[in-house]
Amino acid sequence: MDTMQQVRDRYLEHLARFKAAGYDRAAAVRFVVDQLEHVRGPVLDVGSGQGVMASELARRGVGVVTIDVNAEEQRLGAVNAEYEGVADRIVFLPVDARTLPFPDGTFRTVDTLDAIHHLTDGPAVFSEMRRVLRPGGRVLLAELTAEGLALVGRMHEAEGRGVHPVGDVTIDAAIAWFESNGFRLAARREGHLHIVAVLEKPETGGRA
Ligand SMILES: C[S@@+](CC[C@H](N)C(=O)[O-])C[C@H]1O[C@@H](n2cnc3c(N)ncnc32)[C@H](O)[C@@H]1O
Numbered sequence: 001m002d003t004m005q006q007v008r009d010r011y012l013e014h015l016a017r018f019k020a021a022g023y024d025r026a027a028a029v030r031f032v033v034d035q036l037e038h039v040r041g042p043v044l045d046v047g048s049g050q051g052v053m054a055s056e057l058a059r060r061g062v063g064v065v066t067i068d069v070n071a072e073e074q075r076l077g078a079v080n081a082e083y084e085g086v087a088d089r090i091v092f093l094p095v096d097a098r099t100l101p102f103p104d105g106t107f108r109t110v111d112t113l114d115a116i117h118h119l120t121d122g123p124a125v126f127s128e129m130r131r132v133l134r135p136g137g138r139v140l141l142a143e144l145t146a147e148g149l150a151l152v153g154r155m156h157e158a159e160g161r162g163v164h165p166v167g168d169v170t171i172d173a174a175i176a177w178f179e180s181n182g183f184r185l186a187a188r189r190e191g192h193l194h195i196v197a198v199l200e201k202p203e204t205g206g207r208a
Helices: 004-021 025-034 052-059 071-083 122-132 146-158 171-180
Strands: 043-046 064-068 090-094 107-113 133-144 184-191 194-200
Touching: 004 025, 004 071, 004 146, 025 052, 025 133, 025 194, 043 052, 043 122, 052 064, 052 071, 052 090, 052 107, 064 071, 071 090, 107 122, 122 133, 122 171, 133 146, 133 171, 171 184, 171 194
Parallel strands: 043 064, 043 107, 064 090, 107 133
Antiparallel strands: 133 194, 184 194
């Protein structure tokens, strides 16, 4: 198995290649999280990947639980969190977002970054995100624009990782799902190759 230093070096090289191609992931995740203005924890991060989002949230001082079906991605994310000095504020759990092992209303913020296009069953995931969010809590949705997806597709192939999988679930479908389930769209912005939406769960009267 690779050493932690090898994992970290490979990740930094990957980020540098993306930045050179026009996608600065660090700047993009800051832009995404800035849409919350003030981050309220505890936060559930859906689709950890290698932990870009989880680490940025933890840097803002909140506790983060991050879940992903891919335990290997989470192992790499945990290495990154160690190097970035935020590992003590992040819990990595290998869990499918369709069946979250948390009681209703556990989190004040639930987010997902660049995972929507990987989902096979959007409504099942959105329903679980809604359930574990407490009344008055906020959902932060962030997804690559068409230009961003095209860039990531080119980079995947250039890195020898084959075709980047892009499914049918879109951020607009996600926004529409939350709005039709009582959430209020508080913000929708575009920047850094991303579309970002913040939606608020009603304090009362919304479905659990
Ligand atoms: C591009 S990565 C997300 C990047 C990540 N948010 C970050 O901050 O670095 C997409 C992730 O979504 C995960 N994913 C896809 N479907 C999932 C599901 N049903 N439950 C949990 N994770 C899922 C994939 O395993 C993958 O690691």
